Amino acid sequence: MHHILIQKSKANILIIKMIHIILLISLLITTTSNASVQDFCVADIKASDTPAGYPCKAATTVTSDDFAYSGLIEAGNTTNIINAAVTPAFVAQFPALNGLGLSAARLDLGPAGVIPLHTHPGASELLIVKQGHITAGFVSSANTVYIKTLKKGEIMVFPQGLLHFQATAGKRDAVAFAIFSSASPGLQILDFALFASNFSTPLITKTTFLDPVLVKKLKSVLGGSG
C-alpha cells in the first residue's frame, strides 16, 4: 500500500478505491454491529440475572471505564476477629466480567490473619501472593490435605468446590490476589454457613457431630439464630 502510495501515477485510481473502501467499512460496521456486541457483554446488573449471566448493557453506552476496576487498590479492613478481609471483584462489583469466565478478589491478612475454611461452589481459584507469606491448603474428596506455605510471587491452585483456607505465615501482613474461573464464583464460608445463619442447633449437631454447647457459643459470637 505504502509502495503504491509513492507511485504517483496510480493516485487517481487510489482515490476511487478509497471511496469504495470507506463505503465498505461503513457497510461492514453496520451489518456486523450486533455481532460485535458479543465481543463482550457488560452486565446490566439492574436487570434479572440468568444462568449464564446478566443481560448486556447497550454497547453504545460502554466506555473504556467499564473495563477497568479500582476497587482492589485499597486494603480491606483487617481489624476484626479473623484479622483478614476479602474484597471481591465479581460481576456484581465489576460488571464487565459478565460472561467472560473469570473474576478476582483481594485478600488482606494481618498478623495471625486467616480466611476461614470456605468453598467457591462455582469456580476453581488461583492464589497469587503479592506480599508476605501465606499458608494455604485444601482438602480433597478423598480427605487428603494439600498444604503449602507460599512466599511473594508464588501461586497455588484450589480445585472447584473443595474446602480451603489461607492464613498468614509469620508475623507480618500478607496480601494476595485470588482469581476465579467464573465471573460469579460464589463464596460459602463454613463458619458463617453454620454459625451466622438460622441453621438450627439440633440440626447442626445432628449433621456435624459438633457439641451443641459449642454450636450455641459460636452462634452467639457469629450472629446465628436457632
Place this chain on the structure above:
Amino acid sequence: MHHILIQKSKANILIIKMIHIILLISLLITTTSNASVQDFCVADIKASDTPAGYPCKAATTVTSDDFAYSGLIEAGNTTNIINAAVTPAFVAQFPALNGLGLSAARLDLGPAGVIPLHTHPGASELLIVKQGHITAGFVSSANTVYIKTLKKGEIMVFPQGLLHFQATAGKRDAVAFAIFSSASPGLQILDFALFASNFSTPLITKTTFLDPVLVKKLKSVLGGSG
C-alpha cells in the same frame, strides 16, 4: 412402501432397488462407524482419566449389559454411627455414564439416620424420596438455610457445591435416590474432611474456630491424625 409392495407389477423394479439399498446401508455404516462411537463413550476405567472423562472402551466390545447397573438394588449397611449408607453409581462404578453428564446414588437411612453435611464439588443434586420421610436442607452463599421435610415421591434440588444434608424424619427407615448433574460429582463430607484426614488440629482450630479439645476427640472417633 407397503403400498408399492402390493402392486405386483412393480416387483422387478423393487428387487433392483433392494440391491441398491443394501449396498447403501453397508456404505453408510462403514463411513459413519467412527462417528457412531460418539453416541456414547463407555469408560475404559483402567486408562488414565482426563478432565472430560475416561477414554472410551472399543465400541465393538460394548453390549447391552454395559448400559445397565444393579449395584443400587440392595440396601447399604446402616449399622454404623450415622445409621445411614450412601451407595454410589458414579462413572467409577457404572462406566457407561462416562461423558453423559449424570449419575446416581442410593441413600439408605435407618431410624435417626443422617447423611452428614457435605458438598458435591462438581454437580447439582436432585433427591427423590422412595420410602419414608426425609428432612433435607442446604445453606446458600448468603447463609440462608433452605429446609424441607419430604415424603415418598417428593423431590428436592440442591444447587452445585453448597453444603447440604439428609436425615430421617420420623422413626421409620427411609430410602432415596440422589441424582447428579455429572458422571463424577465428587463427595466431600465435612466431618471426614476435618476429622478423618491428616488436617492438623492447630490449622483446623485456626480456620474453623472450633475448640481444639473437641477437634481431637472427633479425630479420635473418625480416624483423623494431626
Place this chain on the structure above:
Amino acid sequence: MHHILIQKSKANILIIKMIHIILLISLLITTTSNASVQDFCVADIKASDTPAGYPCKAATTVTSDDFAYSGLIEAGNTTNIINAAVTPAFVAQFPALNGLGLSAARLDLGPAGVIPLHTHPGASELLIVKQGHITAGFVSSANTVYIKTLKKGEIMVFPQGLLHFQATAGKRDAVAFAIFSSASPGLQILDFALFASNFSTPLITKTTFLDPVLVKKLKSVLGGSG
C-alpha cells in the same frame, strides 16, 4: 474458640472482637449478595426464556418451597391406549431446576404399558426402576439395539438424542423415575411427531417409506392432519 471462651481473662478482648466480626459479616453479606444469587437461579417462567434458561426470580422471594416439588407423588393416569403415563418435572413444572443441568419425570406403566419410541433432543436419560419389571432399550447411530429387562432398583442409561423406549415386562404395573442431564431435555415421541402433527402424508411416506394407508389410519387415531 470454645477454648478461648472458658478463659475468662480474655473476655473483654472477645467482646470487642465480637463487634468486629458482626460488622465483618454484615459487610461480607452486603458485598457478596449479588454473587450469592448465582448459587441458584429459580426460573421466572413468565419471563422470556434464553438459550441458557430463564431469568432468575428475585432471590429475596425464594423460599424452601421453591426447591421441592410434589408433582411426582401421584401416579399418572394410565387408562389410555399406551397404558402408560409420563409426568414431567422439567423446569417448566419445577422452576428451581433452571440452570442446574438436571430434571426428572415419573413413568407409570400399566400391564402391557409402553412409552413409545422417543428421543430427548437435549439430554441423556437415566432410568431408575421403582416397582415392577421394565424392558427398555435404545438404538445407536450404528443401528445396534441395546435392550435390557430391569427389575426394581436397577438403573439404565440412554445416551443423548437416541431413539429409546420403555415397556412393562410381565403382567404387573411398573413405576420408574427418569432423570435427565438438562433442566429442559425435550421429548419427541416418534408416533406423535409423525401421526399427531400436520406432517403431510405424502411427505411422511416419502421420508419414511411407510405405507400411506397406514399413515392415514394412524393419523386418524392420533389426531394428525394432512
Place this chain on the structure above:
Amino acid sequence: MHHILIQKSKANILIIKMIHIILLISLLITTTSNASVQDFCVADIKASDTPAGYPCKAATTVTSDDFAYSGLIEAGNTTNIINAAVTPAFVAQFPALNGLGLSAARLDLGPAGVIPLHTHPGASELLIVKQGHITAGFVSSANTVYIKTLKKGEIMVFPQGLLHFQATAGKRDAVAFAIFSSASPGLQILDFALFASNFSTPLITKTTFLDPVLVKKLKSVLGGSG
C-alpha cells in the same frame, strides 16, 4: 395398529382408546409446552442480549420462515479496494441461529480479491469453496503458517481466534461459504482494527513496530483517526 384396525370386532374398544389417546396427547402437549420451546430459541433481537444469546421470541409466533434465510443468495459487491465482500448470516441477521452454536457467511472474491487477515474471537471456521480457486491460510500461536490452495468442493478449517485470510487464486472469481462454530463468531479485521479505528498512531507504532508514516497513510485510506 394397522393390524388392529382391520379387525372390525375390536372397533368399539378402539373408539374408546382413541378418546383416551387424544386426551393423552392434549395433556402431554400442555404439560411439555414450555419444554418444547427449548428445542429452539429464535432470537428476539430487540431485547437485550445475554452471554448465552438473546431471549427467545414467543414460540407461538415462530413459523417455518424463521428457520430459513435468503440473504446469502446474492453475491456481495466486490467493487472495492479488496475486490471482495463478506455477507454474514450470524444471529443478528438470522435470529433462528440463537443458541444453536453455528452460523455462516458468504464470501465473494473478484479477480485479485482478498479477505484481509482477520480473526473470529468466538468461533472456529470451516471454509467450503463453491466456485473458483482460493488460497487460504492461518498462523498458529507457534508462528507456523498453514496455507493451502483449494478448488471447488474442497474444505479447510481455521481454529478459533487465529489470524487467517482468504484470497482468489488464479484470475477468475471465487465464491465460498464460511461456517462458524458459534451463532455470533465476531469478526476482527486486522487492518480495520488498526487503521479504520481511532487507535492513535503513536500507540500503533509502539505496539506493532510499524512505521508511523505508513500508519498515517493507511489511516487516511481506511478512515481511521488519531
Place this chain on the structure above:
Amino acid sequence: MHHILIQKSKANILIIKMIHIILLISLLITTTSNASVQDFCVADIKASDTPAGYPCKAATTVTSDDFAYSGLIEAGNTTNIINAAVTPAFVAQFPALNGLGLSAARLDLGPAGVIPLHTHPGASELLIVKQGHITAGFVSSANTVYIKTLKKGEIMVFPQGLLHFQATAGKRDAVAFAIFSSASPGLQILDFALFASNFSTPLITKTTFLDPVLVKKLKSVLGGSG
C-alpha cells in the same frame, strides 16, 4: 521501525537489539510451545476417543494438508432406492475438526431424491443449498412441522436432535452442504434404526404402533433381522 531503519546513525543500536529480540523469540517459542498445541488438536484417530474428542497428533507432524479435506468434491452415488447420498466430513474423515466444534457433509439428491427422516443426536445442522431446489423440514417436540422449499443459496437451520428430512423439489438434481455444530454430530436414520437393525418386530410394533406385516416387509428390504 521502518522510520528507525532509515536513520543510519541508529544502526549499531539496532544490531544489538536484533540479537536480543531473536533470543526473546526463541525463548517465547520454547516456553509456549506446549500451549500452542492447544490452538488445534488434530485427531490421532487410532487412539481411543474420549468424551471431548480424540487425543491430539503430535504438533510437529501436523502440516497444511491436515487442515484441508477433498472428500466432498465428488458427488456421492445416488443410484439407490433413495436417489440420494450423504458424504460426511466428520472428525473420523477429517481429523483436524477434532475439538473445534463443527463438521460438514455433502448431500447429493437425484430427481425424487430424499434423505429420509433422521436426527443428529449431538448437533444442530445448517443446510446450504448449492444447486437445485430442496424441500426440507423438521418436527419440534410440540409436534409442529416446519417446512420450507429452498433454492440455490438459501440456508435453513435444524435444531439439535429433532427429526428432519431433505428431498429434491422439482425434477432436477440438487446438491447441498450440511454443516454441524459438533465434530462428531452422529446420524440416526429412522428407517435404518427400525428396519436395518436387529430391533425385533414385536418390540417395534409395540413401541411404534406400526403394522407387523409392514415392519417385516421393510426389514426384508432394508436388511434388518428379528
Place this chain on the structure above:
Amino acid sequence: MHHILIQKSKANILIIKMIHIILLISLLITTTSNASVQDFCVADIKASDTPAGYPCKAATTVTSDDFAYSGLIEAGNTTNIINAAVTPAFVAQFPALNGLGLSAARLDLGPAGVIPLHTHPGASELLIVKQGHITAGFVSSANTVYIKTLKKGEIMVFPQGLLHFQATAGKRDAVAFAIFSSASPGLQILDFALFASNFSTPLITKTTFLDPVLVKKLKSVLGGSG
C-alpha cells in the same frame, strides 16, 4: 458429640460406634476413590493432549507440591527490543491447572516497555497491576478502541480473542499479573505471526496492505523468512 464424650456412662456404646464408623470411612473411601480423582486432574504432560486437556497423573503420585508454582517469582529479562517479558504459568508449566479453567502469566515492563499487540485465542484476560503504571487497551470487532492507564492495584479485563496490548506508562518499571479463563489460553503476537514466521512477503502485503519493503525489514529484524 463432645457433649456425649463427657458423659462417661455412654462410653461403652461409643466404643462400639467407633468401630462402626471406622469401617464406614474405610468403605466410603474405597468406593469413592475413583470419583475423588475428579476433584482435580494434574496433567501428565508427557501423554498426548486432548481437546479438554491432558490425561491425569495418577492421584496417588500427586502431592502438595503439584498445586503450587514458583516460576512467577523472578522477573523476566526485559533487556530486549520490547523492554518487556512475559513469563507464563499455563498448563505446560504448571500441570495442576489442567482442566481447571484458569492460568496466569507475569508481565515485566521496563521503562518504555511494551507487550506488543496480541490475542489469546482461547481465553479472556484479567490484568492486575502489581507495580508502576501501565497503559493497556484492546480493539473490539466494531473497531472501537478501549484504553486505560492503570495504577498499582487496578485491574482491567480484555475479552477473549481481541487484539490488545500493555505498555509502561511513565518512566518507571511496571509489573503485572495476567490471568486467563483457560489453562491453555494461547498467545498470538501480531508481529511474530507476521514477521517472525515463514508467512511470505507477497501474501502479507496482499492480506494486510503493508508496504513490502517494511515487511522485509521487519522480517530481517524479527527472524521471519519468505
